[in-house]
Amino acid sequence: MAQATLNILVIDANRIRASIIEEGLRETGGVRVTVLDDVNGLMRRIAEIDPDVVVIDLESPNRDTLEHMFQLSRAVKRPVAMFVDSTDQRSIEAAIDAGVAAYVVDGLKKERIRPVLDTAITRFKAFERLRRELEVAKGELTERKCIERAKGILMRTRGLSEEQAYALLRKTAMNQSRRIAEIAESLVTAAGLLGGEVDG
Amino acid sequence: MTPSERSTAGNEVIRAGFIPLVDAAPLVVASRLGFAEAEGLRIELLRETSWATLRDRLAVRHLDIAHMLGPMALADSLGLTPLPVGLIVPMALGTAGNTVTVSRAVRAELAELGAGTSLDASSTAEAVARLTADRQRTGKPPLTIAIVHPYSAHHYQLAYWLGFAGVRPGIDVELVIVPPSLMTAALESARIDGFCVGEPWGSAAVALGAGHVLTTSAHIWHRSPDKVLGVRHAFAEASPERLGRLLRAIYKAACWCDDAANHQQLARLLSASEIIGQPAEVITSALAMRGAGGPAATTCGDGFLSFAADGAMLARESHAVWFYSQMVRWGQATLDAKAIAAIKSVYRPDLFSAAVETKSGDTASDVAFFDGTSFDATDIPGYLRRFAIREA
Numbered sequence: 302m303a304q305a306t307l308n309i310l311v312i313d314a315n316r317i318r319a320s321i322i323e324e325g326l327r328e329t330g331g332v333r334v335t336v337l338d339d340v341n342g343l344m345r346r347i348a349e350i351d352p353d354v355v356v357i358d359l360e361s362p363n364r365d366t367l368e369h370m371f372q373l374s375r376a377v378k379r380p381v382a383m384f385v386d387s388t389d390q391r392s393i394e395a396a397i398d399a400g401v402a403a404y405v406v407d408g409l410k411k412e413r414i415r416p417v418l419d420t421a422i423t424r425f426k427a428f429e430r431l432r433r434e435l436e437v438a439k440g441e442l443t444e445r446k447c448i449e450r451a452k453g454i455l456m457r458t459r460g461l462s463e464e465q466a467y468a469l470l471r472k473t474a475m476n477q478s479r480r481i482a483e484i485a486e487s488l489v490t491a492a493g494l495l496g497g498e499v500d501g
Numbered sequence: 502m503t504p505s506e507r508s509t510a511g512n513e514v515i516r517a518g519f520i521p522l523v524d525a526a527p528l529v530v531a532s533r534l535g536f537a538e539a540e541g542l543r544i545e546l547l548r549e550t551s552w553a554t555l556r557d558r559l560a561v562r563h564l565d566i567a568h569m570l571g572p573m574a575l576a577d578s579l580g581l582t583p584l585p586v587g588l589i590v591p592m593a594l595g596t597a598g599n600t601v602t603v604s605r606a607v608r609a610e611l612a613e614l615g616a617g618t619s620l621d622a623s624s625t626a627e628a629v630a631r632l633t634a635d636r637q638r639t640g641k642p643p644l645t646i647a648i649v650h651p652y653s654a655h656h657y658q659l660a661y662w663l664g665f666a667g668v669r670p671g672i673d674v675e676l677v678i679v680p681p682s683l684m685t686a687a688l689e690s691a692r693i694d695g696f697c698v699g700e701p702w703g704s705a706a707v708a709l710g711a712g713h714v715l716t717t718s719a720h721i722w723h724r725s726p727d728k729v730l731g732v733r734h735a736f737a738e739a740s741p742e743r744l745g746r747l748l749r750a751i752y753k754a755a756c757w758c759d760d761a762a763n764h765q766q767l768a769r770l771l772s773a774s775e776i777i778g779q780p781a782e783v784i785t786s787a788l789a790m791r792g793a794g795g796p797a798a799t800t801c802g803d804g805f806l807s808f809a810a811d812g813a814m815l816a817r818e819s820h821a822v823w824f825y826s827q828m829v830r831w832g833q834a835t836l837d838a839k840a841i842a843a844i845k846s847v848y849r850p851d852l853f854s855a856a857v858e859t860k861s862g863d864t865a866s867d868v869a870f871f872d873g874t875s876f877d878a879t880d881i882p883g884y885l886r887r888f889a890i891r892e893a
Contacts, residue, residue, distance in 0.1 A: 390561075402553070
């Protein structure tokens, strides 16, 4: 029984995150992972998937629905308990902090579930990091655009070359101990306020 | 040290979770309009979409208190929820704020079968029974009605109302779970035929032209119990004095919410995207259902959506026992003395009475069901035998 394949169901509307989690879980070995992006139609499929563990985003609006399905599914094993052992407060907190909710069927051994939960938690966190990096990258893109515009404004209003415009921005930034992007942003905003040409 | 034990600007911080619903108003108003500060507290609000997440955040002490379904707090004490919290309920958050709303298509079907426009609970239940029978006869699928949670006042009120007319919930009518804020979208996209949910979601469906209010929880059970304030047991124990100040702040905020003169301001406050995120007019129309002229030109009377008046904040033991009797009726729990003792220890009207000096009127009788049946908390088996439709 302890060697039987562990059936894990991942429900996540975010496909990128779902695949990151799925990949991690497969690496732990001895598991079969099913990924669904919604709970619609799950009621019909739950007997065929027959999950030992269900992993779902803590903030998923589908959680109340999912818990109701577990109540109703009398024919199959019911993954009722959140986590293996509700007295294991530390790992419950770690999961919830990471934004993971997990349901586990009764009677499964802690040693078998722990790696699955740990992986899910690590992968959720990895996704969060990725998301934050993407946001920063997006921010940098906007900053670069803003600097381009500021250069354009300086080139037009002061008749500077592109290199001279950039040098002016950099010098101003250094003098004021601010980032070039901030100087560029104030310049673009000011030009906009004064009704000047903003597009560069 | 939990976050709530830190203090900022001299005020103790209490973290409160809520679901976007009008009956969260006393918590929101206590937090935003100075009622908490007056008691030396600061209430930080955290909005969630699903009740399960509120429960889990309480369990790991991200939250100290939460807007909660009364039966959910009881289910926790019976070990029926996936993650046990350990809760007490020192106060209720208002009475009877739910509507049973159906899609326009279902409303049209009901009209064809001769249903009128009265919100009266017995005639509307009978109309739904005729529709259900008609659908069975013609081989059409059963109605799908959404509730917010299996352990909810909504579930038991809806099931009670259907059962009265001989409709078996879960068999003749399919019951599904949808979080409150997603109800209108589910109705509009025809994934469900109707729902039973707290305001403003019934009014929102009417405003969208997607729904028709069939009846309300006030019609099914005048001044019926509903949401409560769930408090982590350890948080309550840590400082009974602080809990008392919290209850006073929320009570005073609820009295402010009851005053129609404040409804415009209340509607604006609740309409904010981080609170309910619906137009102020929709919230105003929900609040107006208390009197005359709600969304379906309905008069629900003073029993609908009462925040504090007439003892609406008393978490009565009889309410807890009635909820439990319905868990037994619908096969969610088995009847035993230990369970009754457990649920009785959750509802703590004594804490409210000790902390709050209420206006008069707290003795208003609370058990008035539309079918005339009265609830006997001392004889649950005898009470349940009076209902032909039940699972236990």
